[in-house]
Amino acid sequence: MLTQRPKGTQDILPGESWRWQRIERNMREICALGGYREIRTPVFEHTELFQRGVGDTTDVVQKEMYTFEDKGGRSITLKPKGTAGVARAFLEAHLEAEPLPCKMYYVFSPHMRYEKPQSGRLREHHQLGIEVFGAKDASCDAEGIKLAMDQLRACGLSQLRLEINSIGCPACRAAYSERLKAFLMPKLEKLCKTCNERFERNPMRILDCKDPGDQELVKDAPSPIDCLCEDCRAHFDSLQRYLNALSIPFTVNPRTVRGLDYYTRTVFEVFLDIKEDFPALAGGGRYDGLLASLDGPDVPGFGFGMGEERLLLALDKMGVTEPESPVYDAFIVTLGEDARVHGLALADELRQNGIRCDIDHAARSMKAQMKYASKTGAPKVIIIADDELSKGVVKLRDMNTKEELELTREQLIEQLL
């Protein structure tokens, strides 16, 4: 259908864009306080960037990318993940030569994945988040997590649950993977079908399988934390120290495993702390090997992404509602074309003075204009008709008290300011 949006997309209509602006404003303010500056990267990149930067074996790359060949024969992919593009921009501009860390944030970044849509999951969604390059200490991780929590709280969410974990460095992961496989091998027959598929591809994913039978079977599985090397262990310990210093409650969940290849050490997810299932609001972690894997310098990284649609969904879910502020400070009701001529000039003058106002452009009846003013929530109405024109005044009506004053232009502006 011509007038139907593509599957898995959403329009942000005039009546709701203010909600987006509000959460994005919160993010900008919070980030500015911590010295993060905005970065904007393209909505499409060379396909190879995502294959290398996200991971060839991940579901995102294997079956969810919007990939096409452009007219120049290049393979192009619509951004399915944010970090790879930011990493590419960082490397291309050689920001590693500038003072580090490089602290960046982004808002309203569109992400496209070919998935089957459902609640909180779209084919195009928008993320806000941060990326930091060149800070290896866990204080960076803690600060970033605090920022995510602050952002959610600033938007009006208080019931939050932070889950952290450490999946270690590649060496720890290899060791853990072996240990986990050894543990799972004898139970393989009893595990569900998808877990059997996961066994070779990504055994860690079996740990957060939703199947109750499987959960029971893997209850005593070894924890990745037990396989951490000395450095990774120390990093995870200091992360917890920092989080405590920031008074951020958290739970260590060894089952939290980000399904992307580039993560190292810290991974975390933030959930709504409620009984019902609700998808993660934010997720992220450390990716110390990412830049090097893109042939860049050995510079560590940390970041998180937060789904704006999911955040808004969570606000609805938790009943955090705030009415839209009225579109107008005043609405100008005019009767007849002479009045409209004056009304339009007056509207312009008021706008020059920073007063948000509008005038009827449809030559409707006074009743209809009053009704419109009322519907839009305008607190004041300015009435201009023959009577006012001949007297050289306008009438200012207070829509709540119904009080009406006859005023000159100067008096009117004074009143409205």
Add this chain to the structure above:
RNA sequence: GUGGGUGUAGUUCAGCGGUUAGAGCGCCAGGUUGUGGCCCUGGAAAUCGUGGGUUCAAAUCCCAUCACUCACCCCA
């Protein structure tokens, strides 16, 4: 990709074989030739998702298809 649910005015829904498919809300107009919210009256607005089949007769039953939606996989 797998599985469930739902498609009827702008919107939320009723109708579930039998005249011309209804209602609430919204929209427009009038009651009130210069005054909104409440009330009253009227009006516009629907190829009943689409295609095929069964039937004397289909919005209603059957099949297919598309869309929306929810869950799984995965992820924000």
